[in-house]
Amino acid sequence: MGSLKFYRGPEENNSDSHKANPLDPEEFRRQGHIMIDFIADYYKNIEEYPVQSQVQPGYLRKRLPESAPYHPEAIETILRDVHDHIVPGITHWQSPSYFAYFPSSGSIAGFLGEMLSSGFNVVGFNWMSSPAATELESIVMDWLGDMLQLPKSFLFSGNGGGVLQGTTCEAIVCTIVAARDQMLSRIGRDNIGRLVVYGSDQTHCAVQKASQIVGINPNNIRAIKTTRSTEFALSPELLRSTICSDIEDGLVPLFLCATVGTTSTTAIDPLGALCDVAKDYGMWVHVDAAYAGSACICPEFRHFINGVEGANSFSFNAHKWFFATLDCCCLWVKNPSALVNSLSTNPEYLRNKASDSMQVVDYKDWQIALSRRFRALKLWLVLRSYGVANLRNFIRDHVKMAKVFERLVGMDERFDIVVPRNFAMVCFRISPSALRKAPSDYDDENGIINNVNRKLLEAINASGNVYMTHSVVGGMYLLRCAIGATLTERKHIIMAWKVVQEHANAILSEYK
Amino acid sequence: MGSLKFYRGPEENNSDSHKANPLDPEEFRRQGHIMIDFIADYYKNIEEYPVQSQVQPGYLRKRLPESAPYHPEAIETILRDVHDHIVPGITHWQSPSYFAYFPSSGSIAGFLGEMLSSGFNVVGFNWMSSPAATELESIVMDWLGDMLQLPKSFLFSGNGGGVLQGTTCEAIVCTIVAARDQMLSRIGRDNIGRLVVYGSDQTHCAVQKASQIVGINPNNIRAIKTTRSTEFALSPELLRSTICSDIEDGLVPLFLCATVGTTSTTAIDPLGALCDVAKDYGMWVHVDAAYAGSACICPEFRHFINGVEGANSFSFNAHKWFFATLDCCCLWVKNPSALVNSLSTNPEYLRNKASDSMQVVDYKDWQIALSRRFRALKLWLVLRSYGVANLRNFIRDHVKMAKVFERLVGMDERFDIVVPRNFAMVCFRISPSALRKAPSDYDDENGIINNVNRKLLEAINASGNVYMTHSVVGGMYLLRCAIGATLTERKHIIMAWKVVQEHANAILSEYK
Known part of the structure; x- marks a missing residue:
């Protein structure tokens, strides 16, 4: 980071900085430009660093003070410390020689979208709290659904709809909860202990975790064995026989997570055949295409999600291989009211005419949290800056x-x-x-x-x-x-x- | 936004922009500076806009194209559209005349911290994946715990520990799951339908939602009545009598959410007396100080969380009134292993020597999601830029x-x-x-x-x-x-x- 010597000047700004409003526009401008140059230089010099951080556990506590400073410090001082103490502890996911896990693909557009989002800093829990946040999200989710050639039934224009969540784990929690409550309303709440969730031994650990969070008995989470002979894809026959055996044991099949692009080997579960099996038992099928979904905007890769029309929900992570910075999980569902029935709350302090009119989407009822960032901005900037x-x-x-x-x-x-x-x-x-x-x-x-x-x-x-x-x-x-x-x-x-x-x-x- | 006329120039950059790498450092620098000026101008002119957006439902779909563009568009074009189409649909949470809900307090330091975080764009699910992300988080959570004079038992230095989550809703999901699994391991999984969660009729709706998500029977969520005579605080006597009545009905008291600074009126539940009651029944007590926690860094307001030493967990939102941009919920627990026991997953593809050594914190096991942003940076920047x-x-x-x-x-x-x-x-x-x-x-x-x-x-x-x-x-x-x-x-x-x-x-x- 050649130009970093610049930050080692005297800390002349210390005395002034605390007098200004912490959101003063001109000071914002000054410090913002400094930070842009810092990060641009970081990208320019990123190949100078070891890709995987080489520090030892506990390295940072030895270098930082024991308590927060009492007096303000200048941005120049802080950036010097970022360079000296933080950067050595960074594993450089943006390095061109980073090939670990799955990518966390950044882009200028994704970065600028995050900036805009934290600049406006709105909390778009419902339509009213910032209409643009909700409406832009619905629009880009329809755009993106079109790019993926998702069936119309997943889009707002077809009575489904899309929502931006943080991560696939959250998306799976929400869909299992929706499936669970639909099922329990039919068979009675006391039967929660009988519900079974299915995946393969290649399914992401998020499914096990989400199942446990929502109260599925850990003994009722199936990781059906896969083999090299079928390239580690989940076998519809094995799924059916596992379900049959569970039903014989008095259990209730609830939810299947099928994966397009598993974490270990990017294996492809056969969506069509799996959805057919699930349909026979009234199960909810979620398609987790966290990594590989992005590729399906290319016509030559679209076939990998053939069969998605039989699923109830579909998600992929735009922060993995779609140039949106972390975090940005795109989730579409055919039946939004299943989500809303499970996840809505309507306290008086959030009541408003727009929600009462039922003419708007209130995304708080499509996700775990109430508060939500304006993530649609970065997806919109990515789509427009680069184009399909x-x-x-x-x-x-x-x-x-x-x-x-x-x-x-x-x-x-x-x-x-x-x-x-x-x-x-x-x-x-x-x-x-x-x-x-x-x-x-x-x-x-x-x-x-x-x-x-x-x-x-x-x-x-x-x-x-x-x-x-x-x-x-x-x-x-x-x-x-x-x-x-x-x-x-x-x-x-x-x-x-x-x-x-x-x-x-x-x-x-x-x-x- | 006076200087916005600048963005209405010819779109001469269109043809060039798609040839460059989407993370090209010099193009990053150019566009980054443009965006900084755009946001600085937004703050400068923020009082020109109606604080609450005045648009009607569906306004944006009428203004935007039906599908994503095929060809790339210049940042200047996009920012013109942000100004023309997005800003009218923004409710300006950063406006000085914004007094709704609770604040979403931005600051230069919080904004710069977000920039750094999306600049590095690391996915710090475990220590290994970016040691600085984990270590800085543990350090600032101890700093902040000290500033709040939290009992040592909530800090890493006292065998507790802090973690940054997105929102209070997520923090409550995690703590109820931890409490639930501890209890069920004692009384048997089949008893999930007997567990009861307590709050007052002033408790945030996040508790009801979190309870439903984790499988608590909706009939077993108590919203104990409060009155004006006690300034809408939860009465320890009413809590005890409600618990007794539930126990008589064969139910099992599990979890109490006590609030310091309720959403409707900033009421204060009496922590000490409530914790005493909860202790008699072996319940987990979470203190939700989402809004008011920030104030407790001032000695004169610290008394509002007196009694927190009897609780199991404590959270506040640094994105509300602590100058960190959305989202940033600070959660401390006395017994991190209760979280880890419920939320850990250890798939082979995440195994690494550091985790196996048990010498490091892997924050993925303290939260719902696997992926996590480097939120500690913004909190660190806020603490250092302004000082206590x-x-x-x-x-x-x-x-x-x-x-x-x-x-x-x-x-x-x-x-x-x-x-x-x-x-x-x-x-x-x-x-x-x-x-x-x-x-x-x-x-x-x-x-x-x-x-x-x-x-x-x-x-x-x-x-x-x-x-x-x-x-x-x-x-x-x-x-x-x-x-x-x-x-x-x-x-x-x-x-x-x-x-x-x-x-x-x-x-x-x-x-x-």
Whole structure:
């Protein structure tokens, strides 16, 4: 951060700053420009930092004072501390060499949208409290639903509707609660302990957590086994047999979470067939496309959500791979009144003519919290700043780069691609065959090869040059290279593979 | 927004903007500076707008296109549309004449903290994913706990700990879930239908909603009646008798939400006595000081949370009256492992050495969602930019202004102060005695006076000069003047009272 020396000047602003109103427009302007330059410089120099933070637990408490300052401090002083003490503890999700978890894709438009949102700083719990916040949200959710070719029944124009939540976890809590209350109103509240939630062993942990939060008995959360032979997709036959067995045991099937693009391997559950099974038992189906939903704005990837028309709700995270900064989960439901019936509250202090008229959406009744940020602004800015054409191009570029990485892995016979690539993530590992000359030299081949891959991941992450993470599927430890950081270019992919190879050379030499 | 004409230039940037990387540092800098000036101008000109938006339902759909643009648009074009189409639909929570609900107090420091947070755009679900995000949060929560003189048992330094959530609703969901699972592990999961949650009829609707979300039977949520004679505080005696009656009915007392600063009138529940009752029945006590908690950093207001040492958890919203922008709820618990036991998930793809070492906090296990923003930055910036001294002064200034408003109301004999003012909110109404010459001219005096006050509120809000909201307590319709918008000065208070008087003159003339 070359220009940071600028911030090391004398703290001449200390004495003045506390006299002004803390929202004084000219002081806002002055400090705002300083911060813009700070962050622009951060992006400019981001490749200077180790991608994964290399600090040790407790590093920061040693560096900061024990209590808050009594007197005000200048922004220049604070930014110096951000540089000296915070940045070393940051894992740089915006680095072009960040390939861990799923991306947290930032963009100028997403960032500016957040700025506008915190600038207006409205609390749009109901229409009345800031009509633009509600109306823009409904509009962009319809726009986005169109871009994804969601069935009309999910859009406001088709009597469904979309809402922006913080995260998929929240979206799943809300949909399970809606499903739960619909079911309990039919079978009686005392039966809450009989309700069952279904997913696969690849379903995101959010479903287990959400189920527990809403009072589903933890014994009634099914993680149906998947296998490599079906690329870790949930089997409709296994779903049906699990449901039948639960019904025989006196339980009540409630909710299925089907996933398009699982976290471990971007596996695709077969939506159509799963929805058919669920329909036979009157279950609510939620489609979690947290990561992969973004890709479905490209016609060539849209088929991955074929069958969504049979689901009750659908969500994806615009903060993952859609250039909206954290947090921004897009949720559509076919039947908004199911949400509203479960989540509405109408205290006197929020009563107003617009709500009483029933002509407006009050989003407080579509989510957990009362207060809500004006998140639609950033989605609107992303859609308009880039347009459908470029958003598709950005996603396609990431997929192309993933293909490059996949090809590089494929050319090195010491490595396996663990599952076929669907989007912009490549799952790979050092192959067992790379280890040995004779096939039976090791007792626990799987344990050993998993250890070798674990060592490989630790070594590449400790280098600071790239950051990837892992998963274990079907007993196999694998490395995940998830491409989607906004600044990533082809050269970073080539470099990442070089880093992997260099560390693989070193590790494999121990086993030869 | 005088300088906005600038944005009406030709859209010459259209053709270039889509070629650049959407996070290009120099383009970020250019657009960032434009946005800073846009928002600074917004604050400068904020008094030109009606405080409460005057648009009609559906106004925005008529003005925006039916679908997202295919081609990119320039930021200048978008900002022109923000000015022309979004701003009219904004209710200006940052206006100095905003006195509705509770404040959503912005500040330069809070805004800059949000910028930094979306600039880094890290997803700090566990320590590993960005150590600074976790460590700074733990540190500022201890700082802030010290400022509030919370008992050491709520701080990390005393084996408790603090966490930043989005809103109080989320904090209450998390604490009820923790309490519920602790209780059910003792009495068996089948007893979820017997659990009872307690509050008063003044408790925020978040408690009812959270209870329903986590599976408490809606019949088992108690809103114990309060009266004007005790200033709408929850009576420990009534709490005890309600609990006893529930126990006789075979129910199980679980959770009490006590409030310091209720939404309708800023009433104060007597924490010490309530905690004593709850303790007798092994209940979890949460203290909701969403609005008033901020004031307790001033020694002269700290007594309002006396007795908090008997509670299990405490929360306040730093986005209300503590100069952090939305959203930022500060929650402390004495027993973090109760939260973690209920809310933790440990999928393989999140496993890492730091978590396995048990030496770090993984905040994902303290909240509903997995993903989480780096909210600690804005709180840290607020604490450092203003220091304890000025934060106290800002709050004291608001309380002083509320006293001014209270005095003005008190000098006009047509008005009543409905309850004594505790903080910076004044509850007032046109008095029944202002209506008539003889006492018994009206059949339904209460209905009529309520209607008069409703008309008054509608008239002053329709003027666009100020925005206040209402509540109804003990059958009385009252107007709430909540002072705390950052830009509010003494002159705005004087003006607000003038607006109230003018409209009261007009309305009362009809009844003379």
